[in-house]
Amino acid sequence: MARSKINLKELASILGVSISTISKALNDSHEISDATKKRIVELAKLHNYRPNKIALGLKSGRTNTIAVVIPSVQNSFFARALYGIESVISQTKYSTIVCLTKESYDKEVDNFDMLSNGVVDGFIVAVSEETQMLKDFSHFENAISDEKSLVMFDRVIDSIPCTKVTTNDYTAISEATQNLIKSNRKNIILLSAINNLNVGKQRTKGYRKAIQEAGLEPVVLESDRNGIVEVLKNHIENNPVDAVIALDTDASFASYKVARQFGKKIPEDMAVIGYVSERMAPYLAPELTTINQHSYTMGKTAATLLLEQLENKSNKNQSVVIDSTLSQRASS
Amino acid sequence: MARSKINLKELASILGVSISTISKALNDSHEISDATKKRIVELAKLHNYRPNKIALGLKSGRTNTIAVVIPSVQNSFFARALYGIESVISQTKYSTIVCLTKESYDKEVDNFDMLSNGVVDGFIVAVSEETQMLKDFSHFENAISDEKSLVMFDRVIDSIPCTKVTTNDYTAISEATQNLIKSNRKNIILLSAINNLNVGKQRTKGYRKAIQEAGLEPVVLESDRNGIVEVLKNHIENNPVDAVIALDTDASFASYKVARQFGKKIPEDMAVIGYVSERMAPYLAPELTTINQHSYTMGKTAATLLLEQLENKSNKNQSVVIDSTLSQRASS
């Protein structure tokens, strides 16, 4: 196939017409006669001509590319949110660049720096943990002053003026806790392998609120992914527990594992409510009651809002809350 | 902050020097005196100057961007492979564009078309199922004739001349089957929610080979994610089963679920070997013996080979095989 990056200039010289004629013809301009248009389009097709996106980008100042900057993709929440984003974006003329920050401030800043100057038209970001901690948000401010559209989802920074999509985590978990209380659980503990993250702390707050309102004693068990089983074991050995709220996948699975080891029946002896993908929850025995964050919907919403902003169909800086819901199953 | 996309021209006019002087100074050219260099660099820093990547790309014909084109990211194999790729790439001057094909030929072709003309320097791809079926590989051929570097991993096309990273799935599963046979299992069935995929068929072949060599009868149960539990139930109700090889996460979890429902103990009554992420396997009760595809390593390898190719350090078209290994746990 006669290929290898043919450009307007070459097409022009083949047909003995000017570059601008070629350009106009391929853009179906009314200025060009149908006859030449046809010749040109045919030749272009023959040579499989594709306009050079980079040149287009330089010219127009827009690239029809958006960046999705998220901490990870191992996490089913972000994987599914990304899927939602992609579903929306891929139906448009836009493409997606995905950047993984691994919760690192430096990586996040690098990505914004690299992409802000000409490469993308806008950003969808879930702010990394380290950035939240350091409270240095100048890369976001710079993006805004560079007139990039910016949408934050899940992990948002209140003080940055941009569009935001969040979930009502705090409320959801506090309601879940109240549910357990109503069904007469007395020793409801919280188990978390993510209390190093803000999300974890937020959820813990919701738990504490509900527990304290009921006059009960909050018990918060935290560890990292590797230690979580041990931490729970140690606690259960020495304390009464009749319900666990598990803040993440590891904590959820750990609850089941330890319950088995201690011969505790779920939900009779111990109820469990956890965060696990909706796809996985039914496989647990008994099926796990989960708090569903609707990650796919959040992704779709974030993408839709960004697109509207890019096409100037919406005023900037909306805030949308996607309700988390309790998916009641057999474990509680 | 005085920002908003300052460029060489503006810097030049501020200092009353020429654009080329600015350019050279910022690139630390020896042609420029230290004095002016200093003035220029300082001004650039003050204005937070960042070179426009798009302009650079147009000029140089390279963008220092690579595309990763994979079917999905929900799947833990690809999620982790992507993580491996990112780990390598993010240490270099290159950035990554991630495209999700959802196993669609059209999406894959679109992505290649969009990115081939100037946007990326190379591709890492796991070929979509539909593409494998349709056997139309011209988008790969075009990329090659456009002089893009191309690395395929996991899902590769033999007839396309490019670098390839694969795993020895066939051998791994056939060895796993032999293991079961040696430990005296007689009714070893295969359970798959992915036999619509080539990977699934490949694994099935490995199973059949081992079973038939042992003079046993192969039993292949397939379904999709939603039907997999029912299919297994129906079979177990009416047939003896003392071992299951589960080809994917859903099939693996389904095996546990059904075993429980029928009061079959794992591994005594029924052994299970499955494909589940190494992170998840220990949470199952009993812990699941898995076939580990080393997705992270595959990703890293693919990325490393691509980089070498981009920097012309390696001859093209190597083929690397990353051995799958059996992670023996309690379920078999």
Place this chain on the structure above:
DNA sequence: TTGAAAGCGCTACCAA
């Protein structure tokens, strides 16, 4: 040591 100018591939304005 500095600057002018061409050119990467494309579009759009203005002439012809």
Place this chain on the structure above:
DNA sequence: TTGGTAGCGCTTTCAA
């Protein structure tokens, strides 16, 4: 209906 030319932001040769 067509073509010449400028310019997007940058690098690089060649002159000054």
